[in-house]
Amino acid sequence: MTNSPNGHRVPLTPARLGVWLFLAVATMIFAALLSAYIVRMGSSDWHSLPKPGLLWVNTAILLFSSAALQWATIAERQGAHRNAQIGFVAGAVLSALFLLGQIWAWVVLHKLGYFLNTNPSSSFFYLLTAVHGVHLLGGLIVAAWTVRTTERLQLFVIYWHFLTVVWVMLFGLIVLT
Amino acid sequence: MSEKTHREHGGFWSRYIFSQDHKVIAVQYTITALLIGLFGLVLSWLLRLQLGFPGSFQFVNPGSYYQMLTQHGMIMIVYLLTAILLGGFGNYLIPLMIGARDMAFPFLNMLSYWVYLLSVIVLMAAFLVPGGPTGAGWTLYPPLSALPNAAPGSGWGIKLMLVSLVIFIAAATMGGLNYVTTVLQCRTKGMTLMRMPLSVWGIFIASVMALFAFPALFVGGVMLLFDNLLGTSFFIPAVTLLGQQLPREGGNPLLFQHLFWYFGHPEVYIVILPAMGIASDLISTHSRKPIFGYNAMVIAMAAIAFIGFIVWAHHMFVSGMNPYFGFFFAVSTLIIAIPSAVKVYNWLLTLWRGNIRLNVPMLFGIGWISTFIIGGLTGLPLGNVIADVPLHDTYFVVGHFHLVMGVAALMAIFGGIYHWFPKVTGRMFHETLGKLHFWVTFVGAYAIFFPMFLMGILGVPRRYFDFNVLQYLPPQTSALNIAITVAALTVGAAQLIFLGNLIWSALKGKRAEANPWGATTLEWQTPTTPPPHDNWGAEIPTVYRWAYDYSVPGAERDFIPQNVPQASLDVHLRQPAAGEGVRSRREPGANLGGDKI
Numbered sequence: 001m002t003n004s005p006n007g008h009r010v011p012l013t014p015a016r017l018g019v020w021l022f023l024a025v026a027t028m029i030f031a032a033l034l035s036a037y038i039v040r041m042g043s044s045d046w047h048s049l050p051k052p053g054l055l056w057v058n059t060a061i062l063l064f065s066s067a068a069l070q071w072a073t074i075a076e077r078q079g080a081h082r083n084a085q086i087g088f089v090a091g092a093v094l095s096a097l098f099l100l101g102q103i104w105a106w107v108v109l110h111k112l113g114y115f116l117n118t119n120p121s122s123s124f125f126y127l128l129t130a131v132h133g134v135h136l137l138g139g140l141i142v143a144a145w146t147v148r149t150t151e152r153l154q155l156f157v158i159y160w161h162f163l164t165v166v167w168v169m170l171f172g173l174i175v176l177t
Numbered sequence: 178m179s180e181k182t183h184r185e186h187g188g189f190w191s192r193y194i195f196s197q198d199h200k201v202i203a204v205q206y207t208i209t210a211l212l213i214g215l216f217g218l219v220l221s222w223l224l225r226l227q228l229g230f231p232g233s234f235q236f237v238n239p240g241s242y243y244q245m246l247t248q249h250g251m252i253m254i255v256y257l258l259t260a261i262l263l264g265g266f267g268n269y270l271i272p273l274m275i276g277a278r279d280m281a282f283p284f285l286n287m288l289s290y291w292v293y294l295l296s297v298i299v300l301m302a303a304f305l306v307p308g309g310p311t312g313a314g315w316t317l318y319p320p321l322s323a324l325p326n327a328a329p330g331s332g333w334g335i336k337l338m339l340v341s342l343v344i345f346i347a348a349a350t351m352g353g354l355n356y357v358t359t360v361l362q363c364r365t366k367g368m369t370l371m372r373m374p375l376s377v378w379g380i381f382i383a384s385v386m387a388l389f390a391f392p393a394l395f396v397g398g399v400m401l402l403f404d405n406l407l408g409t410s411f412f413i414p415a416v417t418l419l420g421q422q423l424p425r426e427g428g429n430p431l432l433f434q435h436l437f438w439y440f441g442h443p444e445v446y447i448v449i450l451p452a453m454g455i456a457s458d459l460i461s462t463h464s465r466k467p468i469f470g471y472n473a474m475v476i477a478m479a480a481i482a483f484i485g486f487i488v489w490a491h492h493m494f495v496s497g498m499n500p501y502f503g504f505f506f507a508v509s510t511l512i513i514a515i516p517s518a519v520k521v522y523n524w525l526l527t528l529w530r531g532n533i534r535l536n537v538p539m540l541f542g543i544g545w546i547s548t549f550i551i552g553g554l555t556g557l558p559l560g561n562v563i564a565d566v567p568l569h570d571t572y573f574v575v576g577h578f579h580l581v582m583g584v585a586a587l588m589a590i591f592g593g594i595y596h597w598f599p600k601v602t603g604r605m606f607h608e609t610l611g612k613l614h615f616w617v618t619f620v621g622a623y624a625i626f627f628p629m630f631l632m633g634i635l636g637v638p639r640r641y642f643d644f645n646v647l648q649y650l651p652p653q654t655s656a657l658n659i660a661i662t663v664a665a666l667t668v669g670a671a672q673l674i675f676l677g678n679l680i681w682s683a684l685k686g687k688r689a690e691a692n693p694w695g696a697t698t699l700e701w702q703t704p705t706t707p708p709p710h711d712n713w714g715a716e717i718p719t720v721y722r723w724a725y726d727y728s729v730p731g732a733e734r735d736f737i738p739q740n741v742p743q744a745s746l747d748v749h750l751r752q753p754a755a756g757e758g759v760r761s762r763r764e765p766g767a768n769l770g771g772d773k774i
Contacts, residue, residue, distance in 0.1 A: 014281035014362040021354050021388060028392035032439070036396065036432055040411060045427030117408035120427065127403060 019155045023162050026135060030166050033128060034173065040120050041177055049121040051175055052108040058101035059171050065094035066164040069157045076150050088153065091160070092143070095136060102129050121177070128170050135163055197283035198710050199268045202290050204601065206264030207594075209290075211676065213297055214257035218669055220249040229662025231643050231655075239642045240329040243312030246640065248303075250315030251338070254444065255345060256297055258586055262451040263349065263387065264293060266593055267356050267380040269601065273700035274377045276365025276718050276740075278711045281358040289351035296344035299337055306333035314640070316437060319412035319430050323404040327418065339402045346391045346398075353391075356384040365699075367720030371475070372739070374698045374724040375468060376593075378475050379454020382482045383447045389486070390443035397436030404428070431496055438489035445582055446485040450478055452545070452589035453520060458724075459542035459592045460524050462696045464531030465735050467725035470523040477516035484513050494565045503562045510560035517553055521546065532728065532735070537611035538694075541592030544619045545585055551623075552581025555630060570640070573633020576626040584622040591618070591675065598682065599689030600700055603707045606682040614675045621668035628657045695736045698724050702738050
């Protein structure tokens with residue numbers, strides 16, 4: 001046959017492509033939020049928000065969770081299942097810790113008198129952290145159900161790195177404005 | 178594809194209700210969308226009754242008029258057109274046309290339908306809550322949609338509307354991930370991208386667009402929900418409502434408009450691209466000719482999708498934007514006319530000297546070309562800032578978008594439903610009733626929307642409950658309105674004939690052959706009709722040629738299915754007559770399996 005069929009021999013698996021597509025969707029969500037943030041920032045009623053030092057701790061925790069999960073995939077690839085499990089559980093626990101830390105940051109801001117409707121800056125802070133947190137929580141729940149194979153672990157870790165990068169960008173924007 | 182998802186056996190519930198079979202999910206999507214569309218149609222009758230015979234119907238008051246207007250728009254665009262084209266046609270056609278056994282993620286596919294159904298239930302629930310559904314207009318512009326007591330249904334109604342949209346976006350995303358992944362990953366041996374039928378191309382590109390466009394509505398919707406429920410001021414500026422200064426300030430209503438239309442304009446193409454693809458297949462199949470300019474068709478669709486993302490602010494020409502922005506968006510808008518015109522030429526040239534069979538699907542295919550041209554051309558003055566300023570917010574706009582996005586898309590949808598009905602149900606529809614449905618709908622649609630262009634030029638404003646307050650309108654306006662209302666009721670009645678025909682034919686219709694139209698694409702080559710759960714039985718088909726080998730000179734029949742290898746064809750071939758070049762009737766760029774004939 002002269003026309004060698006090429007469509008079915010793409011090295012991507014459906015699951016991998018599906019995850020990357022979902023990352024594109026999530027990128028659009030955060031891009032829309034960020035552009036709204038930047039537009040709304042220009043209004044005269046915008047006041048800068050106090051930044052609880054806790055946020056730096058949270059950011060570090062999330063980075064560690066990403067690192068632990070990366071370590072888990074490397075261990076899995078090398079056949080060290082025990083280490084991979086430890087890395088996965090450590091990553092999940094650190095992520096849960098991050099989420100608790102974010103909720104704690106809400107409590108801190110609340111105590112300082114910054115509620116959801118105090119100022120657009122606080123509205124955005126709660127909104128951005130909530131949308132990001134929901135993505136993390138959803139990821140953890142899906143992972144608890146589905147991470148059974150090496151490939152799925154890798155996909156989960158890709159998603160996690162993505163959420164870490166998104167948080168670092170959101171955090172940077174919040175700290176700078 | 179995992180085998181465990183293709184159990185043939187299973188109870189009634191797992192087969193027909195919680196099914197992971199793409200064909201069952203497609204039918205579920207289609208039936209749900211048609212029913213909600215019927216509801217939207219009834220709303221339009223009530224609107225037209227008020228406009229044709231103002232004040233004659235007590236239950237239509239200014240408040241309920243706005244509520245019905247809002248719900249009509251939202252239901253038709255999102256819950257009917259988007260759902261039926263992607264969820265209905267996308268689900269049915271993608272796996273069958275590319276030779277897959279099912280979608281890439283069957284469970285997610287099932288979830289997509291049930292989440293869609295939930296969004297419809299939440300939408301409908303708004304009719305039962307105190308205050309009724311929102312009347313803030315389908316564009317949901319704040320501050321009208323964000324303030325208490327500003328529009329009808331600003332209590333429960335608007336919140337349910339936004340929640341329903343967010344749920345719908347979740348469903349559409351699950352579906353979209355599936356459609357894109359399936360097209361890219363699950364094509365059978367030999368089914369290259371450039372051999373795919375144009376229906377699949379249209380649905381595929383529209384799905385990619387949906388994945389990138391819906392997030393903007395999601396974000397806008399969630400922020401608007403925050404403004405409504407939680408007292409934030411994302412979109413609400415300093416407002417004095419009923420003499421009271423509200424405790425809000427600084428919000429930016431235009432920000433919502435940008436988020437909305439960043440979704441809203443691509444949404445137009447999310448609807449139109451699948452319709453274009455379906456219409457292409459109808460026109461090619463029933464004129465027994467290869468589609469003219471296949472490559473150009475694909476490129477034009479991709480170009481429309483790409484440019485479609487940078488035209489959104491043409492919906493905001495009168496919002497006080499910088500004239501340079503207006504210029505940019507007008508230019509990008511008008512550029513879309515080029516790939517659209519390429520497609521129209523190609524459809525016409527496909528018809529030209531074809532062996533046209535004027536059956537019901539073909540009538541709708543031709544109806545598509547007609548309404549798309551008229552609807553599209555009337556978009557040009559609206560895309561120009563100078564012409565848009567006097568025409569915006571008049572019935573000219575109503576006529577334009579109803580023809581190009583409502584009627585044209587429905588022409589393709591109706592044609593598609595008639596075309597694939599024999600495959601889906603295994604029975605033929607009633608031909609005469611189908612033709613009656615076409616002629617009443619086609620002529621009636623022009624009777625409804627053509628006078629609206631005239632009314633728009635006269636300056637009749639849209640969204641008005643009653644025109645009696647406008648002294649400058651000539652008295653003919655009310656006569657036109659009566660005529661439009663009569664036409665609308667007639668066209669509406671024809672849709673009941675359509676639904677009756679579907680139900681009756683699905684139960685009692687004549688048994689259909691496996692390939693009644695003599696079509697080339699894979700869905701007509703299944704081992705049984707309707708196709709079995711795994712679509713192909715023992716062996717999935719291999720593809721040897723593009724989707725449009727119609728009237729190939731020298732071939733025994735006037736179509737060669739995509740899964741017919743060259744070798745088996747050679748046996749039946751006669752020598753082509755002199756000068757009857759094979760390539761002359763084919764797309765030169767297409768990768769054909771039959772080059773040696």
